[in-house]
Amino acid sequence: MTYYDREDQFLRQRLQKEIPILTALIKNLYGELDKKFHLNGAKVPVTFGFDTDSLGSYTRRSAHEKEHFHFSLLFIAYGVKNPLPKEDRIDLFKHEYAHYMQYNMQIPEQYKWQTGTHGSAWKYCCSLVGAAPTPYYKAGEALMNHDYDKVLKNRIHDKSVPIRDTYRRLQTAQKQKDEVVQYKLGDTVTHPKFGNGVVEKINQRSGGVHLHIRFDGEVKCIDQKWLSRKKYT
Ligand SMILES: [Zn+2]
Known part of the structure; x- marks a missing residue:
């Protein structure tokens, strides 16, 4: 059983009310991108939670899980103490859409050299949708001009701010280790x-x-x- 104090409960109730607006925002953005790339990302279910260690994620369909996008209201909602700047929120949505793309569209051969969730295929998709081609969230990054050509040729070495979906995987690994x-x-x-x-x-x-x-x-x-x-x- 998890214990939340009253204030926390009120915050959660308030943030939950934003779900329809946020869902519309995401579906709208994904719908636009779908049109451009002939995909169906807007049809993929979007779920929301109160994750403290992960802003968002895209999960592929597997034996144990349904395909879905997931976002933490504690980061993307407008009613939190330190809401994300608009550009960073949109960038997060595009970041996850790029994950969807990498598994749902043809990736040219020259962009397959680097494997991994945030490998060259994903970076190539980022360049198509205009997402920051870095797996780690940094405030303001969405506003920078990205040299996609450079990142598509070089590995990203900066691992100083592991927040996005990467951090969640690290946490999951630690949790599994603790359970042995x-x-x-x-x-x-x-x-x-x-x-x-x-x-x-x-x-x-x-x-x-x-x-x-x-x-x-x-x-x-x-x-x-x-x-x-x-x-x-
Ligand atoms: Zn990612």
Whole structure:
């Protein structure tokens, strides 16, 4: 269960009211681009959430997921404390549309040399729609003149501001890592405060592993990330 305080709840309710306006804005933009490139991006469902670590994403259809665009209201809504400048909001929409394009249109051979979600195919699509050809969000970037020719030939080395969909993938990887059970029943563990204990029960949870540990006669439930293995200390 997630706990939100009242103020946060009110903010979320207020931001949710922007969904129809934002959806119209996105569909309108994608509709224009569709006409230009003979695609159907405006027909792809758009979902919204309150992600704190990702501005937007495009998900391809797979065995486990439906194709969709997803945007965080905490970034793209107008009613947040620090709303995105208009140009950056549009640039984010184009950034995700470029992801849609890279998997839904013919990419010329000369733009296939660099693999990856933000590889040369995606950069080529960015050049077509006028999106900033960088995977990382930086305020004001949408207003810059981009040298597409240069970025299409060179790799982007700047990895200092990982925010957009890239950051989300890093987070997912970390979350999956945290969910790997590192202990077995009967293991002796050391907790910085409670000292040595023995693992009696293991519960795998989303984002972590909870262990029931007996310390000196008392059982406590602790996430494995707070422990260090006795044998390593
Ligand atoms: Zn991206």
